[in-house]
Amino acid sequence: MGKLSSFFSKIPFLSGLGGKKKSAKSNVELQYDKAINLMENGNAEDAVEIFEKIVDIAIMDPNYKNFGTDALKILGELYETGKYSNCIVDVDLNKATQYYEKYTNLSKDGEMIYKLAQMLLDIQNFSKAITFFEKATECGIKAAYMNLGSIYENGLNRIDQYGNKSDFVVPVDYEKAMSWYKKLADMGDTKAKAAYDRVDYASQHTDSIEFEEKDKLYTEIAEARRAKGKEPKYKAIDPARLQYQYTYVHNQIDGYIHKLPKDWVKTINSDTDEEYYAPSLTYKDFAMYVSYDSIPRDSKKTLENYLRYCNDAFDEELQLKAYITEYADGICTTFYHKEMEKGIVTFAFYQGKRLACMRFVCASMEIIEQYEEIIFETANSFAFVDPTLVSDQSLNRKDNQYYSEALYCYYLEDYEGAMAAAKQALKLGSIKASYLLIELYYDDDSPYKDLEKTISYAKQLFDATKDPDLAFLLGNIYDQKMKDYMKALNWYETAHRLGHRRVAFYLGRFYYYGVLRTKRDGIKALEYFKEAQANGILEAEAYIKDIQELGNEDLQRSVETWERSVEAGSGQAALKVALYKQSQVFYIANSYEIEKAFLEALGLGSYQAAYELGKIYQQQEADENYRGEIKSIKYFEKAYDNGYEDFDKDNLFKVIEYKAGKTSDMSKQIEFYMQSAKQAYVPAVKKIVEMVAYITPDIVDLYRELCEIAETGDDSAIISMNMLEKKYTDLVIKQPTSGQKVIENKFFRLCVPKESTAVINDEGGTIKLADSVVEFAVAEMPVSADQEEDYLKIYKLILSEYLPDENAEIIIANSRMIGSGMRETKNNVHSYSILLISSKNQYLFKLSSRDRREMMMFKDKVLEIAKSLVETGEIYVATEEAKKKIGLSFLLQSNDNGFLSIGKAE
Numbered sequence: 001m002g003k004l005s006s007f008f009s010k011i012p013f014l015s016g017l018g019g020k021k022k023s024a025k026s027n028v029e030l031q032y033d034k035a036i037n038l039m040e041n042g043n044a045e046d047a048v049e050i051f052e053k054i055v056d057i058a059i060m061d062p063n064y065k066n067f068g069t070d071a072l073k074i075l076g077e078l079y080e081t082g083k084y085s086n087c088i089v090d091v092d093l094n095k096a097t098q099y100y101e102k103y104t105n106l107s108k109d110g111e112m113i114y115k116l117a118q119m120l121l122d123i124q125n126f127s128k129a130i131t132f133f134e135k136a137t138e139c140g141i142k143a144a145y146m147n148l149g150s151i152y153e154n155g156l157n158r159i160d161q162y163g164n165k166s167d168f169v170v171p172v173d174y175e176k177a178m179s180w181y182k183k184l185a186d187m188g189d190t191k192a193k194a195a196y197d198r199v200d201y202a203s204q205h206t207d208s209i210e211f212e213e214k215d216k217l218y219t220e221i222a223e224a225r226r227a228k229g230k231e232p233k234y235k236a237i238d239p240a241r242l243q244y245q246y247t248y249v250h251n252q253i254d255g256y257i258h259k260l261p262k263d264w265v266k267t268i269n270s271d272t273d274e275e276y277y278a279p280s281l282t283y284k285d286f287a288m289y290v291s292y293d294s295i296p297r298d299s300k301k302t303l304e305n306y307l308r309y310c311n312d313a314f315d316e317e318l319q320l321k322a323y324i325t326e327y328a329d330g331i332c333t334t335f336y337h338k339e340m341e342k343g344i345v346t347f348a349f350y351q352g353k354r355l356a357c358m359r360f361v362c363a364s365m366e367i368i369e370q371y372e373e374i375i376f377e378t379a380n381s382f383a384f385v386d387p388t389l390v391s392d393q394s395l396n397r398k399d400n401q402y403y404s405e406a407l408y409c410y411y412l413e414d415y416e417g418a419m420a421a422a423k424q425a426l427k428l429g430s431i432k433a434s435y436l437l438i439e440l441y442y443d444d445d446s447p448y449k450d451l452e453k454t455i456s457y458a459k460q461l462f463d464a465t466k467d468p469d470l471a472f473l474l475g476n477i478y479d480q481k482m483k484d485y486m487k488a489l490n491w492y493e494t495a496h497r498l499g500h501r502r503v504a505f506y507l508g509r510f511y512y513y514g515v516l517r518t519k520r521d522g523i524k525a526l527e528y529f530k531e532a533q534a535n536g537i538l539e540a541e542a543y544i545k546d547i548q549e550l551g552n553e554d555l556q557r558s559v560e561t562w563e564r565s566v567e568a569g570s571g572q573a574a575l576k577v578a579l580y581k582q583s584q585v586f587y588i589a590n591s592y593e594i595e596k597a598f599l600e601a602l603g604l605g606s607y608q609a610a611y612e613l614g615k616i617y618q619q620q621e622a623d624e625n626y627r628g629e630i631k632s633i634k635y636f637e638k639a640y641d642n643g644y645e646d647f648d649k650d651n652l653f654k655v656i657e658y659k660a661g662k663t664s665d666m667s668k669q670i671e672f673y674m675q676s677a678k679q680a681y682v683p684a685v686k687k688i689v690e691m692v693a694y695i696t697p698d699i700v701d702l703y704r705e706l707c708e709i710a711e712t713g714d715d716s717a718i719i720s721m722n723m724l725e726k727k728y729t730d731l732v733i734k735q736p737t738s739g740q741k742v743i744e745n746k747f748f749r750l751c752v753p754k755e756s757t758a759v760i761n762d763e764g765g766t767i768k769l770a771d772s773v774v775e776f777a778v779a780e781m782p783v784s785a786d787q788e789e790d791y792l793k794i795y796k797l798i799l800s801e802y803l804p805d806e807n808a809e810i811i812i813a814n815s816r817m818i819g820s821g822m823r824e825t826k827n828n829v830h831s832y833s834i835l836l837i838s839s840k841n842q843y844l845f846k847l848s849s850r851d852r853r854e855m856m857m858f859k860d861k862v863l864e865i866a867k868s869l870v871e872t873g874e875i876y877v878a879t880e881e882a883k884k885k886i887g888l889s890f891l892l893q894s895n896d897n898g899f900l901s902i903g904k905a906e
Contacts, residue, residue, distance in 0.1 A: 026064075028057055028064045028067050030804040031053070031804060032050075032051075032054055033800075034050060035071070036085075037796070038800060038801075039074070039085040039086065040085050040086055041086060041800060042087055042088070043087070048075060048078070051072075052071075052075070054067050054068055054071045055068045055075075058071070058106065059102075065107070066541070068106055069106050069107045072099050072103035072106070073100075076097075076099040077096075079092045079096040080119070093119060093122060093123045094123060097119050097120055097125075100116040100119065101116060108535070108536055109536045109538075110141045110536050111536070113135050113136045113139055113141070114139075114141045114143065114270065116132050117129050117130075117133040117135075117144065117147070121282045126169055126170055130148065130170070134148065137180075139501070139536060140501045142187070142273070143268060143270045143273060145180050145183055145184035146181070146184065146191065146195065146275075147270075147281075149177045149178075149181040149195055149199070150177075150195075150265070150266060150267050150268060151170060151177075151281065152170070152172065152174070152176040152180065153177040153195075153266070154265040154281065155168045155170055155172040155173075156168065156281065157280070159280055174199050178196055181193075181195045190432065191273065193393060194393045195275075197253075197393065201252075217383075217385065218257075218381075221326070221327045222326040225327070232325055233323065233324045234324060234325045234376075234379075234380055235380075236376075236380070237373055237380070243373065244261045244262070244377075245262040246259040246260065246261055246377065247261075248260070249290075250385075251292065252388045253390075253391040253393060254292045254387060254395050254396060255384060255385050255386055255387035256356055256383065256384055256385060257381075257385050258290070258379075259377055260288075260378065261279075264277050264278060264279055265277070265279075265280060267280075269287070274289060276361075277289075284363065285362065285367055286360070286361070286363070287360075287361045288360050288361075288374075288378065289310075290357070290358055291359070292354075292395055293306065293395055294355075294395045294396040294401050295353050295401055296353070296398065296401045296402055296405055296421075297353065299353075300405070300409065300414070300417060301405070301408060303331055303348050303350050303355065307348035309408060310346070310348070310359060311357075311359060312340075313337060318333045318335055319333055319335070320332070321333070325379070325380050325382070328349040328351065328356075328383055329350060330347055330349035330350060331347075331348050332345070332346065332379070333346050334346075334368065340361075342361050342363065342364075343361075343365035343367065344359060344360065344361050344362070345359075345360040345368055346358070346359050346360070347379045351384040354384055358379055358382060360378075397428075398428050399425050399433070400425075402421045402422070402428060402430065402433070403432050403433045403436070405421040406418045406419075406421035406425055406433060407436065410439070413445070415440065415446050415447055415448060419437075419448055422437050423437070431465070434460070434461045435461070437457055438457045438458050438461065438470075438473070442454045442477075451481055454477060455474060455477060458473055458477075459474065468495045469495075469500065471491050471492075471498060472500050472502065472503050475489075475490075475491030475492035475494075476488070478491060479492070479510075485515045485516055488510075489516065492510075502535070504528045504529075504531040504532040504535065505529065505532035505540050507528045508524075508526075508527075508528030508532060508540065508543060509525075509543070511525035512543055512546075513587070514556060520555045520556040520559060520586070521556070522547045522555030525543070525555070526547050529543045529547075555586070563577065566604070569604055571604035571609075572606065574597070574600050574609070575601040575606040575608055575609055577597055577601075578597035578600070579612070581593060581594050582594050582598075582612070595613065595616055602638075607638065607639045607644045608639070608644055608646070610635045610642070611639035611644050611647065611651075613631075613635040614634075614636040614639065614651065615632070615651070617630075617631040618632035618651075633654065633658050636658075637659065639655075640659070649676070649679050650681075652681065653681050653683055656672045656675060656676045660672040660673060669691065673691070674698060674702060677706075677720070678702060678706075679709075680706055680709045680710075680717035681716070682716055682720055682723070685702075685723050686723065688702070688724075689723055689724065689727045694728075695731065699724065699728055700731070703731050706720050706721045707814075710815075711810040712810075713799045713803050715792050715796065718792065718795055718812070718815050718818070719788070719792075719815075721814065722815035722816070725814060725815055725816075731814070732814045733870050734870065739753060740753060740754060743765075744760075745761065746762060747841060747872055748778065748843070748869055748870065748872065749870050749872070750776075751864075751865065752767055752865055752868075753769065753861065756768055756769050762876075763778060764777030764778055764844075769847075769861055770858075772848075772858050773848075774845055774847045774858075774862055776843065776846070777844050778841050779841065779876065780842070781838070781839070781840060781842055785839040786839065794818070794837055795818050798818060798820055802820040805822075807822060808820055808821065808822045808823075809821045811863065811867070813836060813866065813867045813869055816838050817836055817837070818836070819834060819843075821863065822835075823859075829849070829850055831846060831847065831848040831849075832847045832855055832859045832862060833845065833846045833847075834846075834866045836866055838871055841876045843866075845862055845865065
């Protein structure tokens with residue numbers, strides 16, 4: 001809840017996962033990218049087909065496991081929620097669970113195993129759900145223990161579409177329930193301990209107050225309140241309207257009582273670990289939570305703040321009003337929680353030093369009306385009673401009162417109040433308060449931050465509890481904060497011996513980075529990283545890959561070889577070491593050491609090092625408080641002047657602007673900006689358009705290069721081309737060469753070889769080249785593309801479909817005439833088809849031949865003809881239905897949600 005978190009969740013993730021160059025994409029990665037694009041464009045059917053093929057490959061080849069697991073997560077989410085990206089499908093939980101189960105077979109991800117168990121419970125596949133909850137406990141998921149305990153405490157019934165329950169499918173079994181609760185309680189979980197005590201008591205006793213006695217108890221409370229002049233102000237429910245049977249919930253440890261619909265069960269919210277009541281273990285539309293607190297005499301809690309605290313609603317606007325029943329005083333409010341996106345009805349009650357809150361959380365505000373009877377019958381029945389059962393968990397105990405007060409203050413970032421209450425709780429014997437004190441001494445935001453005290457308290461608490469999380473925390477402090485690696489190793493190994501699931505990753509890093517006297521040990525590091533990977537620690541995978549890429553080379557010997565090469569004056573080795581230090585691969589290096597390594601590489605002649613230094617200084621200079629020398633541009637200039645070519649677009653433009661600003665020679669400035677413009681950098685193209693008044697050979701060359709870049713899938717090239725076309729209109733209109741002639745109709749014109757025979761009408765025609773014939777046609781544009789962003793969307797759709805296809809190529813005639821070429825063979829007929837799309841019309845050119853060599857011979861001719869296409873101002877409108885089934889109408893469709901999708905037709 002908000003600020004409050006356990007100390008081990010604050011331990012920072014480590015760096016060292018980025019900064020590496022990617023190799024050329026495999027076909028699996030290209031297909032994965034294609035499927036993602038199809039998802040973005042709303043084409044679920046084709047995307048699912050590709051993802052499933054990727055999964056099949058991943059199951060067979062572990063090199064592609066990551067793509068397979070990512071694909072399965074996407075497929076699971078698609079069918080679990082009914083949507084992913086821009087795709088919409090019918091929710092199908094059976095399909096979703098099948099995909100998630102395959103995911104858990106590939107990756108032992110405890111969180112996903114737990115989620116799958118919950119979903120199996122939702123679809124009433126009880127035996128499998130229990131199996132996966134058990135697997136989740138093996139992965140250290142604490143909520144799974146509570147779920148298993150709840151299943152056996154309450155039993156499981158099938159529920160039909162009308163809400164009717166079957167007989168027990170999984171019967172109540174108190175022994176099994178206590179067994180699961182105890183396993184978690186033995187790990188120090190207080191909720192599990194309370195649940196164990198509850199079930200243990202229920203297994204040995206009937207309730208201490210029989211039904212008739214409870215009615216008498218309510219009567220006594222009401223009469224005592226009337227005698228004190230308490231006038232009820234609450235919403236009464238007409239008894240004639242009551243449709244549910246109710247039973248009593250009597251909390252004998254903390255001391256309260258209320259009604260609850262009969263057959264409702266207690267279950268657990270896996271996101272918050274809170275227990276709640278619902279019609280069944282898996283019901284999600286309506287849940288009832290009861291919170292109880294007993295406060296010390298000097299408490300800072302008010303009833304309103306307690307209500308807000310229980311609802312995490314300090315920032316919500318609440319209309320609070322008095323709600324005084326026959327049995328308790330309180331306040332109530334109904335509101336929509338913006339962050340949770342839930343409708344909530346809340347009642348908070350008080351009596352002396354006791355507070356209680358009843359929350360009814362609904363999936364929507366409309367559902368509140370459906371459950372009105374239950375809400376008010378339950379709220380009206382709430383009463384404080386005297387506890388009848390002694391328990392260490394009782395919130396009425398003074399140690400627990402002060403611990404609860406400390407948590408409340410800590411949540412509100414009242415560190416002084418949290419510290420005072422925690423110390424008081426500790427004096428009164430609260431072990432839980434020790435954890436909170438450690439949190440207060442460890443929290444970076446706390447004014448009490450003190451690592452020595454954190455260590456001292458953590459050691460004392462560990463001696464008492466042998467909690468592996470405490471051993472891990474101590475190891476992390478010595479490792480990350482104090483750099484005392486031997487002490488860190490001892491605590492990490494203790495945590496490892498006690499079964500901590502994450503610590504293997506940190507042990508692996510010790511041997512990977514060589515922080516111990518034994519230096520780097522790739523074999524040991526790999527063993528620990530693989531253990532961490534098996535425990536679901538995904539960060540381990542990058543480290544495993546680093547070590548495996550060395551082949552059979554010894555890790556420490558490899559590092560020493562690189563460093564000797566640097567000492568011998570190798571600029572290439574120095575750059576390699578600097579890049580490794582920057583990405584924390586095989587080296588732990590701070591910013592000073594990284595900068596020093598690049599300076600050394602630069603001194604040994606590596607001008608990429610100058611570029612990397614420029615980026616380092618650029619990041620420093622971006623700080624609004626930076627007041628030092630601006631050094632980045634000087635290093636960028638050094639890299640540029642020495643021929644370094646792999647500038648990113650932004651920084652190439654910056655260095656070119658810097659150099660252009662140092663000369664008044666306009667031709668030299670244009671020459672500079674032309675270099676950046678040829679990378680399809682839009683601001684540079686804008687400069688060229690401003691500075692060059694008329695079309696020149698350099699402009700023509702620039703336009704040609706931008707066209708080639710656009711064909712690789714860079715939309716900034718399309719934008720740049722359009723800027724040039726608007727300024728230099730002759731770039732679009734292809735003039736016939738000496739060997740060409742022009743054919744045209746009222747929609748378009750083409751340049752074709754003089755020797756060809758061309759027949760054209762308003763809807764298309766044919767061009768005969770030797771023994772081959774090119775058929776071409778114009779068709780309606782089935783989608784609107786009036787704005788540049790609309791046209792870019794079509795461009796990206798074509799890219800997503802054809803760029804990964806080895807038989808296809810992207811074709812750009814101009815920035816508003818884009819398409820694809822596709823080579824196909826069907827029934828021994830070879831064809832080359834070109835589809836061009838403009839903002840007005842669509843065009844299809846097709847060359848077919850039974851001789852593949854002849855088809856390839858004329859392929860370039862057809863491409864040249866298609867690229868010469870220029871439109872007139874008219875827009876084609878088909879007069880026959882069949883004419884609309886040409887080209888793009890096969891490829892682009894708009895679904896009910898307005899998303900464009902694309903798919904190759906037969």
